[in-house]
Amino acid sequence: MVSRNEEQQVAQETLPERPAAPEPREPSRKDGPGAERPGRLRRVRAGGRAGWPRTLLALGSGLTLCAAFPPIDIPPLAPVGVAMLALAVLGQGARTGAWLGLLSGVTFFLPVLEGIGAIGPDAWIVLSLVQALYLAPLGACLALVTRLPAWPLWTAAAWVAEELVRGRVPFGGFPWARLAFSQTATPLTPYASVGGAPLVTFLTALAGGLLAYGAHTAYRAHRAGDLRRATRPLAAAVACLAALIGGGLLIPTPTGGEPVTVAVIQGNVPRLGLDFLGQRKAVLNNHVQRTRELAAQVRAGKVPRPELVVWPENASDLDPYTEPDAFNSIDAAVKDVGVPVLVGALTDTPDGSKVENRGIVWDPRTGPGDYYVKRHPVPFGEYLPFRDLLTKMITRFERVPRDFARGDRSGVMRLGPVTIGDVICFEVAYDAETRASAGGAIMVVQTNNATYGKTGIPPQQIAMSRLRAVEHGRTILVAATSGISAIVAPDGRMLDRSGEFVPDIQVRTVPARTARTLADRVGAAPEWALAALAAAAVIAAARRNGSEHDEGNTD
Known part of the structure; x- marks a missing residue:
């Protein structure tokens, strides 16, 4: 990976420069407990605004992610899509990150779930937009954790946390189009036998985070006119990517039985x-x-x-x-x-x-x-939540006259x-x-x-x-x-x-075969552990951001 000092430098240089302190002025009637102080101005501006370059990156990230899944089926594009969203939110505030995450979610889920349109265009659009909503808090979390050292790790954990929630809430969740499901014939696939689909999602997102880190490091070095300063960070990112790929190739997959x-x-x-x-x-x-x-x-x-x-x-x-x-x-x-x-x-x-x-x-x-x-x-397909209300509003639900029972x-x-x-x-x-x-x-x-x-x-x-x-x-x-x-x-x-x-x-x-894989033995533990790691990173980033604002508010 990269050193803590280098990562802190990366995080700091992604932020817009703080405005110069205002010239002294005479107190006015607007001064007082509710008046906006210079530190408050810095806090608002530190979040930044998306702007067209970041907006286009977010929109493109969703389309790129979609192309990683069948029927287009280009698996290497999944890390690229993750990287594009990470770059879009890098250095932004949580609110801007949420907006960019939502945009990415819309351009991802609408095309990847287009087959739902066979049921009805309304079902397709509503389901896609609901799924896209999950990427709004993801974008906010990414905007926060990319301010931390070693941020590619925390961004990868955040993707796992998003999929954990999306796969469970509401009505038992809808875990379609998880990052792992784009990696069915790649060097990352064997990791599924170690930590299941959540580990594959984590490593796919980690690869994307490393790509984003490398791209941002090269861009900063180019802007500074000193490409040599990017040599070590880029070498570390490439080494990590090589380790991910090499590790997957070394994991044996069973063929006998x-x-x-x-x-x-x-x-x-x-x-x-x-x-x-x-x-x-x-x-x-x-x-x-x-x-x-x-x-x-x-x-x-x-x-x-x-x-x-x-x-x-x-x-x-x-x-x-x-x-x-x-x-x-x-x-x-x-x-x-x-x-x-x-x-x-x-x-x-x-x-x-x-x-x-x-x-x-x-x-x-x-x-x-x-x-x-x-x-x-399947909710709304094999059983109807809020049946009495929905059948009055949507006639298509008459095709589900009885709910399906759940097996035990x-x-x-x-x-x-x-x-x-x-x-x-x-x-x-x-x-x-x-x-x-x-x-x-x-x-x-x-x-x-x-x-x-x-x-x-x-x-x-x-x-x-x-x-x-x-x-x-x-x-x-x-x-x-x-x-x-x-x-x-x-x-x-x-x-x-x-x-x-x-x-x-x-x-x-x-x-x-009757032999159990390591993924069978550890069960859901890797998913919950990675989600907890993401939560800890978000809390740490929020506290760090808050302390920086408090320092900025000191007269």
């Missing part, structure tokens, strides 16, 4: 021309038909016999427990393939008041058995020869749900992305699955109704990947 042959079914969905009931029947029939095709291919010797089969979420929106046709169709397909199938189905709760989003283990001999109920239903246990259950850990759809974005399901030897993500069409949402979800594979050292089977279905190796490699809106059958022999 007990071989298990698996199959993933993507039945596809009809897009037009059927009523609601016809849609549900057609989707179920598509998955039944693909499973029977798999059975025929096995009998013909075209593919190896799988030991387990996975269907996606919503493969049957007809409750197989109460709909005899649905039960018989599923049971016949499972008997035909001759191995247990994980069936995604919607079922009624016993009292009929709610719906359960289930992954059901369906055995060819004994029929439906163990099951997992989605524990994190993890998705670890037996499927054929192995235990699996099931998560359903958006749950793959949540650390707690995926960590709980890592108790299985193979992880499964059942999803239904048909609503979002060919937008950025399905490839972003695949990116999350790839990071989770490395984080937990597990093969991950992603089964989607319409795509993207995939088989991901424990080291994050894509072993198979489907197209979108096409039927697909994937059969592969994959490693089943």
